[in-house]
Amino acid sequence: MTSLVALLLAIAAPPKGHWARDETGKVSSAAIASFENIAQGLEDSGQGQLGLAVVRTTNGQSPRAYATQIFNQWGVGHAGRNDGVLLFFALDDRKSEIVYGDGFPAGSSSETDVIMRDDVVANMKAGRLDQAVTRAAASLAAFVQRSFAGAAPAEVVPQGPEPEIRERSPRGWVVDLGYTLTPEEEAAFDREGDAAYASGKGMVFVAVHSDALNEGRFAQRLREKVLREDVWVVFAQLGGAVRVEAPGAKRLFEEVERECGRIELVAQNRASMERREFLQNALDAMHDTSAMVANGAPSIPITDQVERVAGEHPLPFFGGFGGAGLVGIMSLRAWLRRRPRDCSNCGNARQKLSEETDDPHLTPAQRLEEQLGSVDYDVWWCGRCNDAMVLRYGAIFTRYSICGGCGAKTGTSSSVTLVHATYDHGGTVEVTERCEHCPHHHVYTRHTARLERSDSSSSSSSSFGGGSSSGGGSSGSW
Numbered sequence: 042m043t044s045l046v047a048l049l050l051a052i053a054a055p056p057k058g059h060w061a062r063d064e065t066g067k068v069s070s071a072a073i074a075s076f077e078n079i080a081q082g083l084e085d086s087g088q089g090q091l092g093l094a095v096v097r098t099t100n101g102q103s104p105r106a107y108a109t110q111i112f113n114q115w116g117v118g119h120a121g122r123n124d125g126v127l128l129f130f131a132l133d134d135r136k137s138e139i140v141y142g143d144g145f146p147a148g149s150s151s152e153t154d155v156i157m158r159d160d161v162v163a164n165m166k167a168g169r170l171d172q173a174v175t176r177a178a179a180s181l182a183a184f185v186q187r188s189f190a191g192a193a194p195a196e197v198v199p200q201g202p203e204p205e206i207r208e209r210s211p212r213g214w215v216v217d218l219g220y221t222l223t224p225e226e227e228a229a230f231d232r233e234g235d236a237a238y239a240s241g242k243g244m245v246f247v248a249v250h251s252d253a254l255n256e257g258r259f260a261q262r263l264r265e266k267v268l269r270e271d272v273w274v275v276f277a278q279l280g281g282a283v284r285v286e287a288p289g290a291k292r293l294f295e296e297v298e299r300e301c302g303r304i305e306l307v308a309q310n311r312a313s314m315e316r317r318e319f320l321q322n323a324l325d326a327m328h329d330t331s332a333m334v335a336n337g338a339p340s341i342p343i344t345d346q347v348e349r350v351a352g353e354h355p356l357p358f359f360g361g362f363g364g365a366g367l368v369g370i371m372s373l374r375a376w377l378r379r380r381p382r383d384c385s386n387c388g389n390a391r392q393k394l395s396e397e398t399d400d401p402h403l404t405p406a407q408r409l410e411e412q413l414g415s416v417d418y419d420v421w422w423c424g425r426c427n428d429a430m431v432l433r434y435g436a437i438f439t440r441y442s443i444c445g446g447c448g449a450k451t452g453t454s455s456s457v458t459l460v461h462a463t464y465d466h467g468g469t470v471e472v473t474e475r476c477e478h479c480p481h482h483h484v485y486t487r488h489t490a491r492l493e494r495s496d497s498s499s500s501s502s503s504s505f506g507g508g509s510s511s512g513g514g515s516s517g518s519w
Contacts, residue, residue, distance in 0.1 A: 052094060054115040054503035060084075061093035065132055066472055066487040067445075068095055072171035079178040089124035089185035090505060091178065092117045097443065098133040103298045107131070108138035109512040118142040118508020124189050125508040126181050128161075128174070133443050137161050137173075139181065140514040145188050148265060153515040154257035156180045165519040214238075216263075218250040226320060233327045240335035243271040243288070247327045249320075251279035257515060260286040275330050277323030283308035285330055296338035304329045378434065384423035391421035391430060402429040406449035409478050415441035415450040445474065446481030453477070459486065 055062045060080035061073050080091040099107040108129035118125020123142035130137050139153045160180050164173035214234025215227045230247050237245040260274045274286040285301040308326050313319050382391040399420035410416035414436055421430040444452035454474045462468030474483040
């Protein structure tokens with residue numbers, strides 16, 4: 042499984058003399074040039090390295106794990122110092138990551154959280170991709186220089202109130218930020234925190250708040266306060282929003298990421314403004330998080346792993362088994378697709394609808410995907426709940442791609458080479474994207490790398506120096 046993930050994440054490093062790789066063509070040539078000027082200046086200063094990777098999607102992988110894999114494949118930063126930073130975008134997924142090397146001091150995520158919020162997410166929400174790239178590049182270069190030049194980091198002004206941790210028996214696991222709790226309510230939360238603490242596997246706090254909060258900075262200050270890194274924080278905001286802040290690179294593990302996402306989704310679906318229901322929602326989330334810390338995250342069933350990998354990434358999966366195993370893998374995929382499904386709400390056995398009767402449960406875009414043959418959908422019906430579960434199965438071979446306008450797999454693209462690459466300069470390709478479902482029509486130019494002469498004396502085919510990262514950094518979405 043690990044080798045398969047590595048194969049799926051393989052993205053060639055920029056050629057020597059370059060620092061950015063845009064697989065989408067969405068970042069303008071001017072913005073790429075600006076980024077590379079900043080990255081080259083940082084390299085010339087001898088204080089670190091900066092890389093940029095822009096892709097369409099992580100294909101269901103955790104964005105942080107995906108970005109960290111790219112970081113380590115490229116070797117961003119100098120070997121031994123591990124002073125590199127990677128700025129990563131998955132545009133179709135609307136996700137971004139800042140990943141820094143292992144040589145950065147503890148607490149560096151408090152600075153990258155601010156850069157992610159102010160330079161990346163704010164610009165992406167406004168549709169300004171170029172500004173997100175260039176402004177984040179400038180801020181990250183300054184961040185690297187501060188971290189490795191001995192200068193004190195610039196003062197970070199956190200969003201929302203600072204945490205106040207009150208020591209009680211045994212420690213006090215509630216941080217009540219203006220949302221006054223009764224002693225009985227605090228005691229209920231503390232019991233959940235005690236359970237995790239007694240396991241010896243970590244600490245779980247709950248932060249109950251009603252205002253905006255810089256969650257990453259908040260969690261880091263808690264860790265600094267208690268002098269431990271294995272601190273989890275369940276953020277519960279008035280209205281029912283819940284987020285689980287895991288320590289370090291914990292959410293890089295697929296089981297942990299899946300369980301945290303499940304906890305957050307359950308809380309979202311039960312969101313309520315009523316005090317009693319809101320607090321119960323938060324308490325349940327803390328209970329589940331404490332259970333995960335004490336007992337470990339539930340493992341992902343092997344059938345789900347095989348089905349997801351075989352369904353979403355058929356070519357690498359089949360290639361790993363060779364032609365002889367193709368028939369067997371196809372049979373396994375077919376069995377996984379047909380296996381019985383139960384309703385998660387009532388436990389009733391669902392019935393798979395026929396192709397003639399499932400269309401009313403599909404959107405117009407989904408129906409068109411089926412007509413084009415790019416995606417096939419199965420609809421499983423629960424007659425007791427009157428609920429339809431729609432499962433997506435991408436075609437193994439298709440000329441259609443995900444449309445950047447509507448998100449359906451109904452997009453097509455064609456390209457024309459305007460300038461051919463030579464050994465002295467890169468080339469230019471004009472790409473035209475169209476969609477069969479929406480009016481999306483996008484024409485852009487993509488720059489290709491110059492041709493590289495074979496040179497056995499060359500020590501590296503890229504500019505990066507062999508740095509490594511365990512996944513520290515900041516995440517963002519828009």
